Amino acid sequence: MSTPTATSQYQQQYEEARLRGLDLDMTRGKPCADQLDLSAPLLAGVGAEYLARDGTDCRNYGCADGLADVKRLYASYLGVGIDEILMGDNSSLSLMHDVVAQALLRGVPGSDGPWAGTGARFLCPVPGYDRHFSICEHLGIEMITVPLGSEGPDLETVARLAGEDERIKGIFCVPRYSNPTGITYSDATVRGLASMETAAKDFRIIWDNAYAVHHLYPNPAPLTNILDECKRAGNSQRPLLFGSTSKITLAGAGLAMVGASEVNLADLRLFRSKQSIGPDKLSELSHLRFLPDLAAIENHMQNHADILRPKFEAVLMILDERLGPHGVATWTRPRGGYFISLETREGCASAVIDLAAQAGVRLTPAGATFPYGRDPKDTNIRLAPSYPSIEELREATGILALSILIVSEQKGFL
Amino acid sequence: MSTPTATSQYQQQYEEARLRGLDLDMTRGKPCADQLDLSAPLLAGVGAEYLARDGTDCRNYGCADGLADVKRLYASYLGVGIDEILMGDNSSLSLMHDVVAQALLRGVPGSDGPWAGTGARFLCPVPGYDRHFSICEHLGIEMITVPLGSEGPDLETVARLAGEDERIKGIFCVPRYSNPTGITYSDATVRGLASMETAAKDFRIIWDNAYAVHHLYPNPAPLTNILDECKRAGNSQRPLLFGSTSKITLAGAGLAMVGASEVNLADLRLFRSKQSIGPDKLSELSHLRFLPDLAAIENHMQNHADILRPKFEAVLMILDERLGPHGVATWTRPRGGYFISLETREGCASAVIDLAAQAGVRLTPAGATFPYGRDPKDTNIRLAPSYPSIEELREATGILALSILIVSEQKGFL
Numbered sequence: 001m002s003t004p005t006a007t008s009q010y011q012q013q014y015e016e017a018r019l020r021g022l023d024l025d026m027t028r029g030k031p032c033a034d035q036l037d038l039s040a041p042l043l044a045g046v047g048a049e050y051l052a053r054d055g056t057d058c059r060n061y062g063c064a065d066g067l068a069d070v071k072r073l074y075a076s077y078l079g080v081g082i083d084e085i086l087m088g089d090n091s092s093l094s095l096m097h098d099v100v101a102q103a104l105l106r107g108v109p110g111s112d113g114p115w116a117g118t119g120a121r122f123l124c125p126v127p128g129y130d131r132h133f134s135i136c137e138h139l140g141i142e143m144i145t146v147p148l149g150s151e152g153p154d155l156e157t158v159a160r161l162a163g164e165d166e167r168i169k170g171i172f173c174v175p176r177y178s179n180p181t182g183i184t185y186s187d188a189t190v191r192g193l194a195s196m197e198t199a200a201k202d203f204r205i206i207w208d209n210a211y212a213v214h215h216l217y218p219n220p221a222p223l224t225n226i227l228d229e230c231k232r233a234g235n236s237q238r239p240l241l242f243g244s245t246s247k248i249t250l251a252g253a254g255l256a257m258v259g260a261s262e263v264n265l266a267d268l269r270l271f272r273s274k275q276s277i278g279p280d281k282l283s284e285l286s287h288l289r290f291l292p293d294l295a296a297i298e299n300h301m302q303n304h305a306d307i308l309r310p311k312f313e314a315v316l317m318i319l320d321e322r323l324g325p326h327g328v329a330t331w332t333r334p335r336g337g338y339f340i341s342l343e344t345r346e347g348c349a350s351a352v353i354d355l356a357a358q359a360g361v362r363l364t365p366a367g368a369t370f371p372y373g374r375d376p377k378d379t380n381i382r383l384a385p386s387y388p389s390i391e392e393l394r395e396a397t398g399i400l401a402l403s404i405l406i407v408s409e410q411k412g413f414l
Numbered sequence: 415m416s417t418p419t420a421t422s423q424y425q426q427q428y429e430e431a432r433l434r435g436l437d438l439d440m441t442r443g444k445p446c447a448d449q450l451d452l453s454a455p456l457l458a459g460v461g462a463e464y465l466a467r468d469g470t471d472c473r474n475y476g477c478a479d480g481l482a483d484v485k486r487l488y489a490s491y492l493g494v495g496i497d498e499i500l501m502g503d504n505s506s507l508s509l510m511h512d513v514v515a516q517a518l519l520r521g522v523p524g525s526d527g528p529w530a531g532t533g534a535r536f537l538c539p540v541p542g543y544d545r546h547f548s549i550c551e552h553l554g555i556e557m558i559t560v561p562l563g564s565e566g567p568d569l570e571t572v573a574r575l576a577g578e579d580e581r582i583k584g585i586f587c588v589p590r591y592s593n594p595t596g597i598t599y600s601d602a603t604v605r606g607l608a609s610m611e612t613a614a615k616d617f618r619i620i621w622d623n624a625y626a627v628h629h630l631y632p633n634p635a636p637l638t639n640i641l642d643e644c645k646r647a648g649n650s651q652r653p654l655l656f657g658s659t660s661k662i663t664l665a666g667a668g669l670a671m672v673g674a675s676e677v678n679l680a681d682l683r684l685f686r687s688k689q690s691i692g693p694d695k696l697s698e699l700s701h702l703r704f705l706p707d708l709a710a711i712e713n714h715m716q717n718h719a720d721i722l723r724p725k726f727e728a729v730l731m732i733l734d735e736r737l738g739p740h741g742v743a744t745w746t747r748p749r750g751g752y753f754i755s756l757e758t759r760e761g762c763a764s765a766v767i768d769l770a771a772q773a774g775v776r777l778t779p780a781g782a783t784f785p786y787g788r789d790p791k792d793t794n795i796r797l798a799p800s801y802p803s804i805e806e807l808r809e810a811t812g813i814l815a816l817s818i819l820i821v822s823e824q825k826g827f828l
Contacts, residue, residue, distance in 0.1 A: 028475065030474055030475050030476075031474060033471065033474075036471070036473040036474060039473070040462070042459070043459045043460055043461055043462065043464055043473075043696070044458065044459050044461060045456070045457045045458050045459030045700075046457055047457055047458060048454070048457065050457055057447065057450070058666065058667075059450040059453075059457075059664045059665065059666065059667065060444055060445065060447075060450060060664075060665045060666060061442065061444050061660075061665045061666055062444075062666070063666075089503045089504065089505075089508075089694075090503065090693070090694045091503075091689075091690045091691060091692075093689070093690060093691060094503075094689050094690045097688060097689040097690075098512075098689070101515050101516075101519060102515075104519055105515060105518055105519065105530065105553055105554070106552075106553075106554075114530070116519065116528070116530050116531075117530075117531060131688075131691075134687075134688050135688055135689075138520075138684075138685070138688040139519055139520075139688075140519070140520075246475075246691075250473045250474075250696065251473065251474045251475045251691075252472065252473065252474060252475055252476070252477075252691070252692055252693075252694060252695050252696070253472075253473065253694045253695065253696045253697070270552075271552070273548075274511060274545075274548050274549055274552040274553075275505075275507065275508050275511040275512070275549075276505045276507060276508045276511075277505060277507060277545075277660075277665075277666070278505075278666055279504070279666075280503075280504045280666060280667045280694070280697070281666050281667065282457070282664065282666070282667045283667070283694070283697075286459075
């Protein structure tokens with residue numbers, strides 16, 4: 001469709017960009033320094049006020065589940081009861097990894113025994129979060145992909161697979177502002193996941209609500225409470241809810257938490273009591289003083305949104321301008337979260353990522369959003385606009401667009 | 415041997431003490447508030463200086479192994495090379511638990527496969543640390559006890575068992591100021607553990623050097639470097655060295671670390687990269703500024719010793735005075751660490767602990783220093799003098815002594 005002149009124009013522009021020797025990183029959902037600055041008060045520590053309100057000396061051992069006041073706040077945050085939460089260390093990923101590892105070694109409430117040796121499998125909505133997939137791969141859990149649509153994972157497929165194969169022990173979900181497509185699960189999806197029949201009586205939903213309050217725009221779509229729905233459906237033990245302040249406060253030094261039914265919690269508490277003497281209560285106390293309630297968290301997240309929104313919009317504007325007319329890619333317009341997901345024409349994504357890299361623009365590796373790093377159609381590219389400056393994003397997205405145009409042309413799509 | 419008059423004297427004294435309604439806790443090796451005060455500067459956080467010397471923004475993701483400067487310092491602390499260490503979160507217990515869990519799920523370098531399902535067993539020197547035993551019990555590793563003597567675990571027994579049973583995959587060791595007896599492994603023991611033949615080719619020594627610098631008195635006995643010895647003996651992969659600042663700085667908010675050969679480290683790094691995005695680098699940076707080198711750590715530990723030494727000596731003085739003449743108990747005189755280990759006459763320990771509890775003195779539960787909580791001779795009592803005040807320790811030890819006298823009398827030992 002395009003003329004040779006147009007071709008050389010893209011390649012010429014690309015060559016000019018390449019020679020500028022850029023080094024731009026859009027690989028990961030890292031907060032930028034401006035976002036981290038929002039939590040500057042946390043850096044001052046607790047000072048001489050190291051006692052929690054209930055008198056706990058936060059410098060010493062104790063409180064294996066976390067401070068009572070912290071549990072209360074983050075129970076509301078997760079949408080669970082005060083007896084349905086346990087605070088972790090600084091990483092919800094660790095909690096997820098460890099919960100799966102424990103299930104393999106010991107089973108979960110309702111299991112006949114350890115999952116290890118049973119050929120345990122997990123459903124993985126795709127495109128999805130690479131670190132979820134890494135946990136499964138590392139621990140030897142076979143992954144079965146399920147398409148992720150605009151309302152969540154395809155419920156019919158999920159219910160069919162989970163209903164017929166008792167080796168399928170769970171599903172990984174990012175229910176709000178899904179990584180990377182940015183969609184939020186619909187009410188029907190949440191209810192369906194909660195109520196479907198599963199062949200495995202110890203099926204678990206790993207509900208990684210990493211972006212629970214990470215809205216870019218006002219009036220966010222509601223997310224139905226998975227624990228409530230599971231209880232209503234008689235499947236109280238099904239969901240394990242994870243949250244983290246890594247992208248609320250400080251990315252390496254936030255709080256992580258897990259919520260679940262009291263039966264599951266007792267099992268988690270047992271495991272944690274063997275693994276650790278308790279989480280860092282000084283970090284908990286600092287967090288509590290900085291963000292004492294849900295209103296404070298919400299207010300704080302609006303400041304994040306004010307930093308992130310123009311970044312997302314800058315990327316989208318360049319994509320619209322440079323690629324809009326050509327029909328060689330589609331992309332999401334998320335209302336929150338940390339990613340834009342882009343779909344090239346078939347067989348182009350890895351070549352695009354390579355080409356962009358040669359011009360100094362690092363993108364998430366091709367295939368990363370699929371189990372085992374294999375994107376069967378080679379179409380998905382995850383864009384992470386949070387870390388670079390707007391200027392850098394414009395430049396990087398321009399190079400990405402050029403790379404897409406060049407590869408699409410080479411493959412005959414343009 | 416004692417007269418009825420003496421009997422009623424002990425019981426009368428005990429009754430008087432009981433009526434005072436005490437509540438004294440000698441159960442755990444918790445630092446006291448004065449010790450925690452020594453690390454007050456840590457509570458101020460890093461403030462605006464959140465960049466590490468190498469420019470790393472400690473507020474953000476990254477540095478999965480820990481900050482370079484922190485690794486350098488704690489590599490020296492553990493006695494390993496800079497490429498032989500990985501920083502954990504706030505708990506070395508977690509690292510130990512997780513390393514064993516990973517071995518069960520995936521094996522270790524040199525394994526034919528996962529340890530799970532192979533009937534994996536561990537050697538456990540006794541008396542020992544209850545949380546080591548809990549990890550094994552929780553994860554289904556059978557524990558085989560080995561007597562701990564004044565130079566470490568009985569080497570002949572260890573070598574015989576490890577040499578003949580390939581299901582024996584490891585041993586838990588607290589090589590310096592062992593919990594609870596306070597002994598330090600001799601050079602011969604360390605060399606023997608490093609060089610013995612093991613039936614399992616993937617045998618591991620869990621070297622929990624929790625009290626590496628926790629001396630009560632000057633001129634501490636040296637501890638031979640286990641990694642060096644293992645390398646010399648051609649068993650580089652054998653030891654996994656654990657350390658923690660929980661009892662150097664803050665008990666719930668210190669740094670934990672693991673050291674090992676580069677081959678083991680690569681395996682640990684792989685696991686950690688799946689489990690976590692990295693440790694809390696702000697805590698690392700605070701620690702580094704507060705304790706920048708080994709000399710600072712050593713100096714700081716002398717301040718701890720100045721607080722702890724009189725506490726240990728107060729307990730020992732009461733034990734000497736009240737029990738010395740009667741021959742119904744023996745106890746250790748540790749040169750460091752957190753515990754005094756007391757041996758009653760056979761069959762007395764649990765009754766003594768119960769009796770002391772009735773008078774408001776809580777001691778570590780009977781049997782806790784043995785696998786599965788079973789002290790076969792019912793003789794061992796672990797005393798933790800760090801947390802109570804000297805006044806409280808005198809009172810608590812007095813009641814303990816009375817309880818020992820009364821029970822010994824009832825059992826006919828007095």
